[in-house]
Amino acid sequence: MWFVTAFAAMATTEPVVALIDCNSFYASCERVFRPDLQRTPVVVLSNNDGCVIARSADAKPFVKMGEPYFKIKGLLRKHGIVAFSSNYALYGDLSQRVMTVIEGLVPRVEVYSIDEAFADLTGLPTDLEFLGRRIRSQVLQCTGIPVGVGISTTKTLAKLANHAAKTWQRQTGGVVDLRDPVRREKLLRVMPVEQVWGIGRRLTASLQEMHITTALDLARADARTLRKRFSVVVEKTARELRGIPCLELEEVAPPRQAICCSRAFGMRQTELAPIREAVAAYTTRAAEKLRAQRSLCRQLRVSIRTGMFNPDEAKFAKGIVVTLPYPSDDTRLLIRAALEGLEQVFRDGYAYAKAEILLLDLRQRGEFTDDLFAATQPAAAEQLMGIMDRINGRWGRGTIHPGRVSSQPAWGMKQELLSPGYTTRLEQLWRVGCR
DNA sequence: TCTGGGGTCCTAGGACCC
DNA sequence: TCTGGGGTCCTAGGACCC
Numbered sequence: 001m002w003f004v005t006a007f008a009a010m011a012t013t014e015p016v017v018a019l020i021d022c023n024s025f026y027a028s029c030e031r032v033f034r035p036d037l038q039r040t041p042v043v044v045l046s047n048n049d050g051c052v053i054a055r056s057a058d059a060k061p062f063v064k065m066g067e068p069y070f071k072i073k074g075l076l077r078k079h080g081i082v083a084f085s086s087n088y089a090l091y092g093d094l095s096q097r098v099m100t101v102i103e104g105l106v107p108r109v110e111v112y113s114i115d116e117a118f119a120d121l122t123g124l125p126t127d128l129e130f131l132g133r134r135i136r137s138q139v140l141q142c143t144g145i146p147v148g149v150g151i152s153t154t155k156t157l158a159k160l161a162n163h164a165a166k167t168w169q170r171q172t173g174g175v176v177d178l179r180d181p182v183r184r185e186k187l188l189r190v191m192p193v194e195q196v197w198g199i200g201r202r203l204t205a206s207l208q209e210m211h212i213t214t215a216l217d218l219a220r221a222d223a224r225t226l227r228k229r230f231s232v233v234v235e236k237t238a239r240e241l242r243g244i245p246c247l248e249l250e251e252v253a254p255p256r257q258a259i260c261c262s263r264a265f266g267m268r269q270t271e272l273a274p275i276r277e278a279v280a281a282y283t284t285r286a287a288e289k290l291r292a293q294r295s296l297c298r299q300l301r302v303s304i305r306t307g308m309f310n311p312d313e314a315k316f317a318k319g320i321v322v323t324l325p326y327p328s329d330d331t332r333l334l335i336r337a338a339l340e341g342l343e344q345v346f347r348d349g350y351a352y353a354k355a356e357i358l359l360l361d362l363r364q365r366g367e368f369t370d371d372l373f374a375a376t377q378p379a380a381a382e383q384l385m386g387i388m389d390r391i392n393g394r395w396g397r398g399t400i401h402p403g404r405v406s407s408q409p410a411w412g413m414k415q416e417l418l419s420p421g422y423t424t425r426l427e428q429l430w431r432v433g434c435r
Numbered sequence: 436t437c438t439g440g441g442g443t444c445c446t447a448g449g450a451c452c453c
Numbered sequence: 454t455c456t457g458g459g460g461t462c463c464t465a466g467g468a469c470c471c
Contacts, residue, residue, distance in 0.1 A: 048439080069437075200468060257442090
């Protein structure tokens with residue numbers, strides 16, 4: 001008899017995956033150190049205070065995602081909605097804390113984005129809904145960030161379960177276990193296909209032509225047809241909706257294949273000089289990211305563009321790829337290449353809004369063996385970069401920087417509503433009590 | 436006046452090789 | 454008379470995600 005039960009237990013060890021997702025993450029971060037805003041709707045703006053990129057739940061009925069700030073200033077005032085510039089130092093730090101708490105509660109975690117993590121719960125002997133609630137309460141207690149938990153047998157279904165947990169927060173308590181097939185079908189039936197992870201605007205339109213309008217329709221569609229008509233990605237999505245895992249948990253993120261630093265200027269720039277400064281600064285940042293993942297790059301693309309929305313502005317955009325003499329992570333060499341490229345693409349007579357640096361053809365150290373006699377990066381450069389990174393790591397980004405990069409730039413971002421670096425800057429620590 | 440900043444993966448098509 | 458077919462690599466562009 002024990003054999004039979006043991007066998008039955010083994011046979012039911014199906015894969016289980018959870019998606020833990022922070023609610024309105026950026027807005028929640030802003031509230032952590034502003035308890036007075038707990039009941040006040042909050043929105044967070046993009047760089048340069050351009051448009052809305054995050055909204056607290058109580059701001060959602062009033063403000064659309066992506067809405068330009070200048071258009072909705074009056075509306076925000078009318079409804080008493082508080083706006084913040086984005087404070088990535090704060091969000092990044094709180095994100096790390098959230099992930100640390102989750103990693104302490106479950107064995108295998110994939111940090112999927114700044115505010116989401118997948119967890120493998122396969123074979124855990126506990127009540128999973130209980131575990132979900134535990135994760136929620138623990139993260140909230142340790143960080144002040146509310147999260148939702150979706151549980152199912154595939155990543156795509158866990159995403160959907162999480163979505164349901166958010167949509168019906170009151171009824172579900174923020175945790176939905178979607179392993180039961182009956183429950184799963186019930187949810188898939190009411191879930192519009194555009195809510196499915198991996199199905200964007202274009203695919204939704206094409207799927208609707210084929211009368212696939214709900215998640216259930218997609219799950220039941222013929223996989224081969226989907227592959228032929230669209231791609232393997234859509235095919236996998238459909239299989240995952242059926243409960244067949246096609247996407248693995250990726251605990252260690254592979255090194256990036258491209259690194260980008262792209263930012264709009266605080267105000268339009270017509271002269272070459274300030275744009276040179278901005279390009280040097282962006283390149284410095286990109287090179288830091290490059291070294292952080294211990295890669296070298298062989299190519300760099302620099303591009304600039306004017307504003308793209310205002311019909312009265314003359315439009316211009318151009319980029320160029322520059323190849324380095326050898327694979328490198330030396331900020332100085334990269335800046336030199338980027339400025340060379342900039343000279344070639346810059347045209348007088350335009351009001352530039354944005355520059356972008358893209359590091360391409362990345363490889364890990366020791367990966368390239370193409371030419372025995374090809375030059376390689378001097379050891380002195382590696383040492384210097386290492387020292388720079390250590391100083392900036394210890395004393396804060398930008399403590400030491402190339403002379404070309406200005407610390408009070410004319411092109412800098414507009415951040416008029418920036419909250420303090422509560423957790424990342426000593427002089428901006430949260431003050432409690434004592435007036 | 437004013438509209439984000441990162442990334443990934445896939446496919447199609449051309450060049451080229453044998 | 455007759456002019457293949459399979460494979461690889463690269464690039465551009467599209468679609469998606471957060």
